[in-house]
Amino acid sequence: MTAFDDTAAAELARKDRAHALHPWGEVCPSADNGFMVEGDGAYIRDLEGHRLLDGVGGLWCVNIGYGRREMAEAIAAQVMRLPFYSAFIDTASIPATELSARLAEATPGDLSRVFLTTGGSTANDSAIRFLHFLFNRTGRAGKKHIITRADAYHGSTYLTASVSGKFSDLSDLDVLSDQVHHLPSVNPYRRPAGMSLPEFCDEKVADLERKILELGPETVAGFIAEPVLASGGVIVPPEGYHRRTLEVCRKYDVKYISDEVVTGFGRLGHLFASESVFDLVPDIITCAKGLTSGYVPLGAMILSETLCREASCGESAAFSNGFTYSGHPVACAAALTNIAILEREDLCGHVRRLAPYFMEHLGSLRDLPLVGDVRGMGFLAGVEFVADKTTARSLAPEVGIGKRIGAACRRRGVMVRPLGAAIGISPPLTIGREQIDILVSALRSSILEAADELTREGVRLAS
Template sequence: MTRNLQFDTAALTDQDHAHIIHPWIDLGQAKTQDLLIVAESEGAYIYDSDGHRMLDGMGGMWCVQIGYGREEMAQAIAEQVRRMAYFSPFGKISTPPAIEFATRIANYAPGDLKHVFFTTGGSTAVDSALRFVQFYFGFTGKPSKRHIITREYAYHGSTYLTASVSGKPADRAYLRFETETVHHLPVPNPYRRPEGMSEAEFCDKCVADLENKILELGPDNVACFIAEPLLASGGVIVPPKGYQRRTLEVCRKYGVLYISDEVVTGFGRLGEIFASEPVFDLVPDIITSAKGLTSGYVPLGAFLVSDKLYDAVTVPEAKGKFFTNGFTYSAHPVACAAGLKNLDIIERENLCQHVRDIGPYFQSKFRELSNLPLVGDVRGSHLMLCVEFVKNKKTKEPVPAEWNFGNRIINETMPRGLLARPMGHLVVLSPPLIVSKAQIDEAAEALRGAIIAVTDSLMRDGLWQEKAA
């Protein structure tokens, strides 16, 4: 399906090449490669500048929960702009949208996580949470507790600190990171567990990795463990059953704070506003959030902290002490108004229940791709999914980087009406929460056709033969 849109794609491409630096772009092709210029959107679909329609299998960037083009969202944003577009949030200044949104969010939070610090996005939410942990231990007389434990293949952001606690190997070329106080554990990926090891045994190993690292560093030196419930950008890695709860218990045992990074998994992606407790039996000390917080309509991030921690730094003895962290656009009233309307829509349309209902169908439909020869693993939960491609199913050897496999797949899915996210030898899907069964069928058919087309081209070029696998 196409629309007649009045854009000059060639001219826009030239201007983009001349002036825009894109995140995560292949720098060797930055000035020459063709672009996907997304010009319009509606519901679960986007339209490129030539008017070609595609199902947004990426959900923007894990974040367009309520879908595109919501008129009531546009009205809520416009009304807040007319009423008051902005005011500084520093010190003792606040605004009604920020107060109301923090209250609404806190009502959904598990345990005693009732205090909200607003930021500008996911990276700044995680960065601020880590700085709060540093401040907390400094203020409470434990300055030696400054080490952070994280995991390989984690993704927590793009500030210096959050990039340091991230662990995707491909993101670490040519850049400097904090290494003295940041420690990465092996990734808890059941698909890549040692041969002959059961998933339960693998879970034991992963939990032991955390405990051993705490003991190695010394509990009096470890501040926190930060973990996505599912490792999203690392490849939708679903840790073994019970892992989240057991790692929390290890942290409690040694006085280590637990940060649950729900920037991706929150606000409906796993069928709950916050997935930590209802999905993973986990009540952390801090939760970070962004992305689905406003369904991507306006940038906003937040971290929630427990009463226990907040009360410890707001005692009378804290007079004259300041948590010197914040942003010009923290608690931006327009962003908070968008967040309120987003939550209204999620609640009114019962989108979390929709995700719980349709998630199993989404997972099972794409797991049907497992019968294709280059598909090694199809994994995920609810409306998060990853297809991992391998050259050999028995050895699980990934397809070679020089095949540029993910991009080849996406170049085939787009003409078939699906935009998904390529990540090396992986393809990730996270559609808007409003996705229907018919749209899931449409997406699965497009991806299957693309995989078959790319496989055939590899065979024609003599790069792969099925009998060799």
């Protein structure tokens, strides 16, 4: 590890505070950010030399773990061979073509046309734009409305922020409102008292159908949905929800976008989760994050052949959408190597085998007074905190319970992600039982510490 004395560390902090505007960060920061400087396997090391178990996987994405020399060598080799060439002028790179073919092999049904982007936001943005393109091309220009859900996150472009449903993120930002419609939350933990899970599923499916009929099917272009709502609190909709919402979409000619930016590439134990886990063959799948395990930025929109042929109307048709770095050859070489590692080491199988242990041990936290719900699947989990387990009474936002517990975990050598009144957990797929035990132990101690703090501060908690 590169050594940083106190003077050098202070100068780094000064530069960061003075010049860097961080995502979701203060415009004029009042406190220093931490610096992460090294990673190896499932661990990262900060500027002070602390070794931390990365229970966040970077940002739901470092699926193969840190420090993979094979990835570095593949990236370096492509940089020396051809670091970049534009895909705009009737050219293609070999890595982009090979990756497109590989993704088409892995996706369900006839999803076989791959549009490469720069990340998840641009993949989802492109998917929505393609639906508008499709309906403009086929004489149904009135089909413009997009239906999404509360607690959803689909990106940070103007369009994808508009279809995201984490409303606290958008309080001081403008969004599109006339063509975007948010359905009520699909969080089973927050269902009405006395309502069974099957009844809740019926109601959530009915929410979609009611909204389509309210707007008029002739005006609705698509429905976008994460299989598991990740940064909205790791919310797993009730069983059968995805298949049934797809049936509703088919009934009214509404196209279905499955946002697998988080759930793809092993996070739920399969390269793609839509069909393998949720019995769903959508019209479009979007992906990013685990596509390269975060080593370099890349995203993809994967379209069904049926959709593409419908949009072409039997003639030449250009989808005039793209990015300077669409299909970047270095990123595509990284993705191909990443997929090869996932398959060679059977990391998807590892997740399927170890996920029951992971979820069972996290579930042991339910005996703590602050823990209202533990949920998730694969190596994707969330813990929601409440003031009263019996009534599911929420803690006031100003308590900052997620941040408190996240900070306490970090002091114990584990990184988790605060998500308002919850924390998210998405470790590298390479972790083993011992590391799961470390993570859960740190969480337990941190939750107990937070409960003691709140009691001392006079916050009313149920005993």
